[in-house]
Amino acid sequence: MPLPPRRPAEFVPDATAKAASPPSQAQIPEKPPGPSACVETFKERGGVALPLASASSTGDCGIDDPVTFERIDMPDGSKVELDSAITVRCSFALEVLIWTRDDLSGIAARENAKLATLAGVGGHACRPRNGVAGAPISEHASGNALDVAALKMQDGRTIALAGRDEATLSMRSAISKSACARFTTVLGPGSDSAHKDHLHLDMRKRSRDFRICQWTVE
Ligand SMILES: [Zn+2]
Known part of the structure; x- marks a missing residue:
């Protein structure tokens, strides 16, 4: 039997809160700021946050509200692993989580x-776009992007996203539709030579909400 959804922390009644008299300023212990509301939401929805990777929030390539993760616990009790831990901004981690949980799992189920597993993943990287010197800074630098090469199924099947396997065409086509609906930038085969073997997803904001969906599925 599936477990009931976990209650969000903020709805748990705190009986002690009303009973105790408010502490004076001097009594409030100094403690480091806890996880942001976004990180709390990420965890509640099944994201498994790890200790933050170092150097994730410094200099030009700083990430706002970073989260490091390599696993998502799915509502049915199964787990989806990333083949390496990624560090991205929390708002982006939530998009990846929801895409995986709500879209990809449904596509797989069909x-x-x-x-x-999400295989061949990459998150934060402090570099210009496509690693070309002088190019504008990549969305990877601010933790707002994900690279992914393949999806692995529990039965051993591997869906190479940039592949041309007839057997996976309908699945890749559905994945393409869902990615372009959720992310503001989707670059895959058919976009440029840097993306012929993997998929790039990001949430770059552009004027008039312009989106880029360039992934030729064949
Ligand atoms: Zn990328």
Whole structure:
């Protein structure tokens, strides 16, 4: 039987809060700021946050409200792993989590499969776009992007996102639709030579909400 959804922390009644008299300023202990509301939401929805990777919030390549993770606990009790831990801004981590949980798992289920791993992933990287010197700074630098090469299913099937396998065409086509609906930038095969073997997703904001969806599925 599936477990009932976990109650968000803020709805748990705190019986002691009303009973105790408010502490004076001197009694409030100094403690480091806890996780942001975004990180709390990320965890509540199944994201498993790890201790932050170092150097995730310094200099030109700083990430606002970073989160490091390599696993998502799915509502049915299964787990989806990333093949390496990524560090991204929390708002972006939430998009990846929701995409995985709500879109990718449904697409896999329609093919009688269950998602196990996001493979070939990359998150934060302090570099210009496509690693080309002098190019504008990449969305990877601010933790607002994800690279992913393949999806692995629990039954051992691997869906190479940039592949041309006829057997995975319907799945890749559905993944493409869902990615372009959720992310503001989708670059894959058919966009440029830097993206012929993997998919790039980001949430870059552009004027008039312009979106880029360049992934030729064939
Ligand atoms: Zn990328």
